[in-house]
Amino acid sequence: MLRVKCLRGGCRGAEAIHLLGSMFGRALTGWTQKAFQSSSSTAGSQMQGKVVGDHVTETKEQDCPVCSYNEWDPLEEVIVGRAENSHVPPLTVEVKACIYENCWPFYQKYGGHSFPEDHLKKAVAEIEELCNILRHEGVTVRRPELIDWSQVYTTPDFTSSGMYAAMPRDILLVVGNEIIEAPMAWRSRFFEYRAYRPLIKEYFRKGAKWTTAPKPTMSDDLYDPVTNYMGIEWMRRHLAPDYKVHTISFKDPNAMHIDGTFNIIGPGLGLLNPERPCEQIDMFYKAGWTIVKPPTPMIPDDHPMWMSSKWLSMNVLMLDEKRVLVESNETSIQNMFESLGIKPIKVSILHANSLGGGFHCWTTDIRRRGTLQSYF
Numbered sequence: 428m429l430r431v432k433c434l435r436g437g438c439r440g441a442e443a444i445h446l447l448g449s450m451f452g453r454a455l456t457g458w459t460q461k462a463f464q465s466s467s468s469t470a471g472s473q474m475q476g477k478v479v480g481d482h483v484t485e486t487k488e489q490d491c492p493v494c495s496y497n498e499w500d501p502l503e504e505v506i507v508g509r510a511e512n513s514h515v516p517p518l519t520v521e522v523k524a525c526i527y528e529n530c531w532p533f534y535q536k537y538g539g540h541s542f543p544e545d546h547l548k549k550a551v552a553e554i555e556e557l558c559n560i561l562r563h564e565g566v567t568v569r570r571p572e573l574i575d576w577s578q579v580y581t582t583p584d585f586t587s588s589g590m591y592a593a594m595p596r597d598i599l600l601v602v603g604n605e606i607i608e609a610p611m612a613w614r615s616r617f618f619e620y621r622a623y624r625p626l627i628k629e630y631f632r633k634g635a636k637w638t639t640a641p642k643p644t645m646s647d648d649l650y651d652p653v654t655n656y657m658g659i660e661w662m663r664r665h666l667a668p669d670y671k672v673h674t675i676s677f678k679d680p681n682a683m684h685i686d687g688t689f690n691i692i693g694p695g696l697g698l699l700n701p702e703r704p705c706e707q708i709d710m711f712y713k714a715g716w717t718i719v720k721p722p723t724p725m726i727p728d729d730h731p732m733w734m735s736s737k738w739l740s741m742n743v744l745m746l747d748e749k750r751v752l753v754e755s756n757e758t759s760i761q762n763m764f765e766s767l768g769i770k771p772i773k774v775s776i777l778h779a780n781s782l783g784g785g786f787h788c789w790t791t792d793i794r795r796r797g798t799l800q801s802y803f
Contacts, residue, residue, distance in 0.1 A: 491633065491634035492630055492633050492793065493601060493604050493635035493636075494603060494604050494794050495602075496602075496603060496797050496799045496800070497691075497694075497795065497800070498692075500748075500796055500797030502566050502745070502794075503565075503566065503567060503793075503794040504567040504568075504794040505568060505792055505793055506570070506571065506623070506790065507561070508594055508595045508789045509554070509573065509592050509593060510550040512541075512575060512576050513541070513550075513576065513591035513593060513782060514577055514588060515537040515541070515542055516538060516587070516615035516616075517534070517587060517588070517614075517615065518531060519585075519587070520650050521613050522534065522613060522615075525683050526733075526734065527736075530733050530734075533733055546781060547778075550781070550782055553775060553778055554776065554779055556775075557789065566746070567794075569626055569793065572592070572621070574592065575589075576589030580617070580618065582617070582644075582645075583644075584645055584646040587614040589615055589616075589619070591619075593779075593782050593783070593788075593789065594783065595623065595791035596784075596788050597609065598611065598620060598623065599627075602670065604634070605636035605638060606627055607640060608620055608623075608627065608640065609640055610640055610642045638665070640658075640661060659672065673707075673710070675705055675706070676706045676707065681736075683735045684735060684742060684785075684787075686787040687700065687741060687742050688738070689703075690741055690787065692769070693745070694800070695714070696767075697711065697719070698718075698721050698741045699719070700720075700721070700738055700741065701720040716802075721741045721763055722760055724737035724739075724740035725740070725759055726739075726756070726777070726780075730781070732780065733782070734781070739780050739784065739785035740760050740785070741785075742784065742787045742788060743786055744787050744790055748769070749770055750772055751769050752772050752786045753771045753772065753774070754777070754780075755774055756777065761773065
């Protein structure tokens with residue numbers, strides 16, 4: 428979820444969660460306008476490039492197909508990941524760092540091979556229905572390329588097979604009209620960017636900015652139990668002076684997707700996992716934020732959760748400030764959203780959840796109708 432996915436290895440790995448706080452570079456801060464305001468007006472009037480054939484000419488920023496400053500202004504275009512051809516990563520050091528130990532036998536059995544076929548087919552069907560519902564709600568849906576993730580590759584530092592292109596929010600961070608392509612913390616995801624390159628090139632040709640963050644070597648000596656502080660510093664310098672990067676941390680021994688721990692759903696409004704306290708929560712209260720603790724997830728105990736916890740129930744996608752995509756079986760959190768004046772749009776992606784993410788993870792916002800604001 429985070430906006431800093433960019434150097435946390437796509438919200439995976441032990442480095443994920445802590446770094447996460449730095450994610451707020453886009454969603455929480457932009458320094459230039461009044462706090463706690465959200466606007467649906469068209470963003471900016473700066474000049475950007477526009478493609479005519481293979482050449483770039485100048486055009487206005489509002490004509491750029493990429494523009495997103497937060498995660499609750501009206502969603503107009505989104506990338507939705509693919510479950511097709513998904514493979515289980517080998518049980519290597521970075522996978523062990525964030526996978527619950529009771530799931531290790533699954534990785535020992537299936538590592539380097541496809542996810543169970545019947546389960547994968549159901550996940551593919553669920554994501555196709557998710558795309559249909561998004562289109563019905565007026566959102567343009569884009570998809571990554573189909574790739575054979577079974578191929579084994581070798582670098583000077585490691586050997587691995589691929590994984591998937593299921594979680595675009597792990598690898599693509601959109602800040603205004605810029606797409607930042609993030610490096611992954613898992614070796615099985617080293618070449619995942621290839622599935623998104625045709626889309627990124629298209630957006631670039633139409634005026635978007637495109638940055639690729641430094642790729643780590645992923646050698647054994649780079650892995651430790653804390654976050655990627657060099658990544659945080661890279662993000663801080665790259666986004667300065669227009670954005671301020673905050674670092675926050677949570678008590679979570681198996682850090683995976685941050686949006687199962689902390690998820691921002693509106694201006695000054697966030698969801699905080701009651702089982703994973705935030706060590707800097709006072710920062711939000713002092714700024715006037717409302718922090719809501721979602722109810723205990725209702726997902727059955729016997730449902731396979733190979734890569735994450737049941738708290739994917741709070742891994743939701745805001746279509747705007749008053750509409751949210753939420754798991755159809757999670758009636759408790761649906762009631763919570765209704766009490767907040769937000770309409771739940773119910774969709775079931777339980778089998779897709781098993782691959783490691785909820786609605787927020789399976790998507791990346793490309794365009795939302797709004798402007799840069801400050802929320803501190």
